[in-house]
Amino acid sequence: MEVIVPFSTDRPKSRLSSVLAPEERVAFARAMLDDVLDAVAAAGGEPRVLATDAVDLDRPVTVDDRPLTDAVNGALDTRLGADDESDGPPEPTAVVMADLALATPATLDRLFAAGRDADVAVVPGRGGGTNAFVASHPEFRVDYHGASYLDHREIAAAVGAAFETVDSHRLGTDVDEPADLAEVLIHGEGRAATWLREAGFALDASEGRVSVVRE
Template sequence: MEVLVPFSADRPKSRLADALSPSERAAFVRTMLADVLAAIDDAGGDPLLLATEAFDPTDEPTVPLDPPVAVDDRPLTDAVNALLAERRPGDGTDPVAIVMADLAIATPESFRELFAVGRETGVAIAPGRGGGTNALVVSRPEFRVDYHGASYLDHREIATDAGLSVETIDSHRLATDVDEPGDLAEVLIHGEGRAATWLRETGFALDASGGRVAAVRK
């Protein structure tokens, strides 16, 4: 299955500005991307990087694969919809998945489940905490995305209005995207890849002294 992986190469993770400097954010998002690409590949998916600007994964020491790259500087929703309009998933073709590049604790097993459910239904959605859409499988050509805000609810409504069946993927690993400093603790707790290693090497460790466990830089 082709898996579109949107990647904001030019303005990565502004909401992590309180925890990481601009160059650290640029490095950290590449480690998350590397982990996501490796897990997709392991699960049998064929990633296509949908990047906001020219990006050569082979220049990146953390990125182990050399996926094809499509460059599109339009906003996320427009860029994804342009590819869906081209691919026409389900119109005699395979479903298409869209997986965000910040799912730092996703595993091959979690993607295998997503792809399997996605093949059986019109639209399969793995919501993010807070109502976003962390991963999606589209098996019908008429479906279009509308990201940002409570996009999980919007995507359910778009699918239902188009008469398509919808399945929700109940997965902690796919529900955890790394948006804010508080999410870094999840990577230290559950991550097994390059992103977790990078955080540790950058000096982050778990700290429970303030009550809720947090990732704190020592």
């Protein structure tokens, strides 16, 4: 299964600017991307990075500097297009965000399995976003504005696509805010967690609640 991994090279992870300098955000975003690509490959997926600009990787990269919704829909047009005249239904295509630092092969394998059974299988993020999905319905397209999980459920219903929700803490945790770094330090197993620790980040429970401090 081909797995599209969108990745922004332009000021990545800007909401972490209060705790990370610009060059640190670039390095941390790259560490998370590498973790996601490794997990996808280990789950049997074929990762392809959909980047806003050129990026040096040993994986296939497609450059598309359009906004996320347009870029992903362009990829879906190519792979699922309703006008595709090839024989048989389209192969399922997955889209997995590059900041899912807790992703593991096991959680991705569960998503891929759900996407083989349903026309559209979606992992909702906290706050109603869409962190990952698998689609095979030729008319399904995305809209990442607002509570996109609800939008994608409605879009699937409108085109008659069987829809499944995949509930996963690891895939449902995207790293956008400083508080999210605690999840990486607690549950992370890859480069992103290592990068944070080497940068001096640690967990602090001295006040009765877990927070992140930089030593």
